[in-house]
Amino acid sequence: MDPSEVEFLAEKELVKIIPNFSLDKIYLIGGDLGPFNPGLPVDVPVWLALNLKQRQKCRIVPPEWMDVEKLEEIRELERKEDTFTPVPSPYYMELTKLLLNHASDNIPKADEIRTLVKDIWDTRIAKLRLSADSFISQQEAHAKLDNLTLMEINTTRSFLLDTLNCMYKLRSNLQPGSSGGKAQDHQ
C-alpha cells in the first residue's frame, strides 16, 4: 500500500468548514452534503474541504484535537507509556499534513501543531521499531500491537515483511539438516 493511498482514505474523514457561498444540498454517491449556508459551519469530507479551500470558498475549522494543549497532553502520555496510546484520530498524521499544508491560515498555532504531531509520530515510530526489533531478536512467532494507525503500519509493513522473509530464507539455508535451528540461530 502506498502512503498516498492511505492519504486518500483519510480524505474521507469529515471536517467542519465555514463556507462563504450558498448552495443547496448536493447529492453524491457517498452521501448528501450540505446545504451550504454562508457563515454556518457544515461537515464535509476533507477532500471537498480542501478543494473548496483552494478555491477560497470556505474556511476550515480545525478538528477539536488539533489544539496545542491537547496535543501536548497526548505527547506526554505517549512518551510516558511503553505501549501505544490511543490517538485522537485514526488519520491524525494525514489530516495534520493535509490541513496544515492547505489551510494553515485557518489553524491557530499551526507551526506548534506541526511540531507536536511530528513529535508524537516520531515517538510512536520509535516504539514501533523497538517492538519490531524485540520481535525479531526474541524470535517470537506473533505479536500484538494496539492503537496503531494505518499510516504507521504502512510505514513499516513492506520493510518488515521483506526482512522477515529474507531472514526466513537465510535461516532455512543456514541449517538445511539441523532441526534445532532456532536456538542456534540466535547465536
Place this chain on the structure above:
Amino acid sequence: MPGERKPMRYGHSEGHTDVCFDDAGKYIVTCGSDGDVRIWESLDDDDPKSINVGEKVYSLALKNGKLVTAASNNTVQIHTFPEGDPDGILTRFTTNATHITYNRSGSRVAAGSSDFMVKVVEMYDSSQQKTLRGHTAPILSVTFDPKDEFLASASCDGSVAVWKIEEQTQVTSWPLLQKSNDVINAKSLCRLAWQPKAAKLLAIPVETTVQLYQRDSWAQVGTLSDDLGTQAINVVAWSPCGKFLAAGSIGGLLTVWDVESKLCVERQTHEKGYTVCGLAWHPLGGQIAYTDTEGCLGVLDGLSSSSSSSSTTASSTTTKQAPASYNDLFDDDDDRPMDEGISEGTCSPAKNPGDEDDDDDLIPATGRARNRSAFLDDENSLDTGSLKQGLDKFVDDDDSAIVPPAAAAAPLWPVYDGPMPTPPQKAFQPGSTPAHLMHRFMMWNSVGIVRGYNDDQDNAIDVEFHDTAVHHAMHLTNSLGHTVADLSQEAVLLACPGTDELASKLQCLHFSSWDTNKEWMVDLPKGEDVQALCLGQGWAAAATSALILRLFSIGGVQRELFSLPGPVVCIAGHGEQLLVVYHRGTGFDGEQALGVQLLQFGQKRRQVIHGEPLPLSRKSHLSWLGFTAEGTPCFIDSEGVVRLLNRSLGNMWTPVCNTRDNCKGKSDHYWMVGVHENPQQLRCIPCKGSRYPPTLPRPAVAVLPFKLPLCQTTTEKGQMEEQYWRSVLLHNHYGFLSSSGYEIDEEGQSQAQKEQQELLMKMFALSCKLEREFRSVELAELMTQNVVTLAIRYASRSRRMALAQRLSDLALEKANQLQGEEPQEEEEEEPLQYTRRNTGYSQSSSEMGADRQHSSHRQAQEEVVDEEQGQEEHMDEGDVAESKRQGLNPFAKGTAASPEKPSPKPVSKEGRVNPFKVSSGLGRSGSAGGQNRVTNVLDSMMLSSKKPTALLSSSGSTGKLNKTPFLKPLAPRPKTKTQSTLLHMNTPKAANKKAVEEPAVCRLKQTEAPPPASPAENVENKKHKSGFQLWLEDNRRIILADNPDLEETDVIKEAIGRFRTLSADDRLTWTERAKGQSGDVADMKKRKRGEEENRGDKNGQSEADETRQSEADETSAKKKKPFDTSAKLSAFAFNKN
C-alpha cells in the same frame, strides 16, 4: 442570617491572591500570582480592567487613588488608580515583600518582607523610611494602629510583635504562631487586623480562633471561636464600624463575629472549600469580598451592617430593620438565651450615649447585653447623621421594649429603602461587542462581519461577507472614529459620535450602487449624536441622542424623521420593517423599562406595535434585537431567553428558547448572531466564561434548536404539544410574507401544515390511548376536515363509538359550515390570514375597500334581484352587498337622511336586520334563485374577475373571484374608488356590525340545530365578508394553489374544513380584526364618497358638504357604537332564534 453568598468567579490564575475595595467601595480590586491587578466594577463585571504590575503580586493596598503592590521583583510599586499608570517605586527589599498595608489616612505604607524586615514608608517622600528589625523569619503580615502610633507584625518565627513606629522599637511580642521557615510553608498567613475607629483591639488569628489583644495593656481580652471552624484561620478583617470581625480560614470557612458578644453572626463556607487568602470589607460594610488560592473572587453580600451598597443588601436590611422581624432575628440568633432582652434593658441605657457618639466605650467584655444596640448602631453607622438620630430612638425603643413596632418604624428609618432605580442600559448595536475593546466586532449578522481595530498602529474597520458573492471583503481606515456599524446586502452603514469640533457623522458605503459613487456621508446637527443605526431594504435609519429617529434612503436622500418616546436602546431593520426599542421610563430593582415599536414602511406605512412594553426576564436587560431571516421580530435578554413576535396572537412575544439551558458553565453565554425560522435555527457563538466572543481566534458559529417552554416536555404528550405549537408559531411568517407581497415557499408551507396535522393526529391517538376522549375531541377541533375523518376512522376502529359519534358530529358541523359558508374557504389558512392582517393591515383594508366596491356594484345590480326574490340567500358577499347597498344608498345620494341622525339609524338597522334576513335566506344557500342572482352579479363582475368558471359555482366563489384580482397587486386600487364610493360607506359599517355580532352568532350557531344555525352562519359569513373580503383575496390564491383541480364548491368545502380547525380564539381575533379594518375602510370610503358627491351631486356643493358632515357624524357614531350595536344585535339574534 441573611448574608448571601454569590457564586465565585474566576479572577486570576491559581495561586496566592489578595483583594481590597477602593475608598468609595465602587470597585473591587484583586491581585494574583499572574502578576495582574484587576479592577472589578462588580462581581458580574465581565470585563475587569487589568493592570500588569509584575510577574507575581503578593499583596496590594489601595487608598487615595494610589495603588500599592508588592511584586515579585522585590519592589513595592505605586500605580495610579483607577487608570493603572505606573507611578514609581515606593521601596525595595532584598527579597519580595509579603504584605503591605496603608495606615488609616493613607500617608504611610507598611511593608513586611521575606528578608525579615518591616518598613514604614511615607507615601509622599519615599526616602523617609523607618525600618523595624527584630523578627527572625519572613514577615507574614503587618497592620497599622489606626492612631498611627503602633504597628503590629506577624512573622514566620512564630511571633506577633507590636512596634512603636516613631522609635522603631518593639513594644511587645507574643509567641503565638507555629514556626516555619517561609511564608509558603507557614500554616496560616496570619493577617493581623487592628480595630478601626476605636483602635482598642488587635485581632490575631491563632489556629482556629481569633485572639483579641487590648491596646496599651497588650493583654489578651478575648477569643473568638467558632465550633465549626476546624481549620486554621488565614485572614481576619474588621468591619468598617469596628463591631464585627470577619475571618477566612484554610478550609474556606468565612465567619463573622459580633465582637462584643463574641457571637458568630454569619457563617458561610466557600463553595469549593478552597483556602481563603484575601478578605476585604466594603467601606460601607454590608459586603465582604474574598479571594481564594485558586484565584477565584467571591462576594458575601447582604451582611447586616449596611443598607446602601446594593439593592439586595437594601432589601435584606429592610427586613432586618423592620422592628417586627427584628426581635425574631435575635431570637434566632444562635445560642442567645431568651432572657437576654431583660439584661439588655438594664445595661444598654448606660452605654447608649457613648455608643452613639463614638465607639469609645466599646469593649468586648461588655458582652451580649449590648449586642442589640451595637448591632443596630452598626447597621446605620455607615449612613448619615440623620440616621443616627433615628437610631437613638430605636435604641431607646428597644430598651424600653414597649413601643409598638409600627410606631418605632416611622421615625426610625428616614432613609429611603424602597426599590432602587436601575441605571438604564446604554444604547447598543445588536451583534456588536463592547465599544471599549481594542479589537471588537462592530457587527456580526447574517450578512457578514464588521470588525473594528483600534490600537496603537492601526485604527481600522474590516468588513467581511459570509457570502463572498455579495461583495468582496473591505478594509477601511477609521479616521473618523466610527463606533457603530450595520451591514446589509446593499450597504455598510457607519457612524461616529460627535466631538467638540466635529459633528456626529453618518457614513454609508453603498456598495451595491450601480453608479460609480459608492459612498455618502451626512453630518448631524450640532450636539446630536448617532446612538444606534440599522439598515433595511433600500433605507437606513439612525436614532440620535436628541430622541429623533432619522430615515434615509440607501442612496442618501433624507426621508422622514420622527421623535422617539424615550432614549433609544437599539434599533433593527429588515426589509420594510423597523423595530425600535427605547426606554419607556425608569426601571426599579434591576428591571429595565423598555418599550418597543414596530414600523412598516413601503406602500402601506403604519405602526404595527405602538410602543408596548418589551417583556424582559426579571432583572435582565436587552442583549440582542433583530429579525429572523423570515422577518419576524425577535429579541434576547441577558438571561438568554429568546422571544419571538407571535403575529397570530395579537403581536405578543412568545419565549421560544432559553440559550442558557444549553450552557455548560454558569458564566458561559451564547452570543446571538442570527435567527432562522425555516430551518429552525438559532445561530449563536458559544462564549466560555463571557458574554461576548473575542475577535481572535475567530469564533465558530453554533446552532441551537428552538424549544418552547411548555410544561412537561419530557412526556410524549408535552413533546408533541411543544412540536405542534412550535411549528404553528414558526410558520406564521408565511402569512406575513404573503401579505406583504413576498413570494413564499408554498411547498414548505404545505409541508408545515401537513406536519402540524400529523402531530395533531398523533396527539389524538395518544389521548385516545389514555382514555381521554374529551381531549381527543378538543384536538380534533384543531384538525382539518380530512384529518377529522381519519380520526373518526381511528376512533371507530379502536371501538370508541361515543368518541366516533362526537367526531362525526364535529365533522358534520364542519361540513355544514363548508356548504353553508363558502366564505370559510378563506378561513382555510386562518392563522396565516390573521398574521397577514396584522402585518399588512393597511393594505388589506384598502383591498377590502376595493372588494367592497365591487361587491357593492354587484349588489346594486343584485338589489333588483333581491327585491324580486325577497329573502333569497346570497353568499356572504351578497348579504354584505345588500346591507351595504341599503345603507349606502342613503349616503351615496347625499339625501336628506344622511345629514341627520336618523340616517345612521336606518343604516344600522339595515345592517343589523339584513344579516338576519339574509341569513334566513342563506340557509338555503343552494337555491337556484340565489345562483341566478349570483350569475347576474357575476355577469357584471366578470370583467374584473379572472376566472369566469368560478362564477358559476356559488356566490361565495364570486366573492372570491372579485377578490382575487385585488389580491395580487398589493397596492389598493385607484379604479375602484370612483365606482365604489357609494358603497363604501355602508360596507364598513356592515362589517363592523357583523364583526361585533360574530361572537354571539358563533355561539348560537354551535348550540343551535341546523336550521337556526344556518342564519347564524350567514351572519357570520357576512362578518367574514366584511373581514373576509380582504381576506378572501389571499385565500383564494392559496386554495387554488393547493387544489388547482377543485371546483369552487369543493374548494369551499376544503376551506371550511380548514377553518374548523381554528380555535375559537383565533376566530375571535379574526373578527376583531375585521372590525378594526372595517373601521379604517369606513373612513376611507367616506372620504371617497364625499368626493364623488362633490362631482356627481346635482344638489351642488352645499349638499355635498352636508353629506360629508353627516358622514363624519356617522363615523363618529359608529366608532362609539360598536358595543351598543353588538349588544343589540346579539339580543336580536337571540330573540330571533
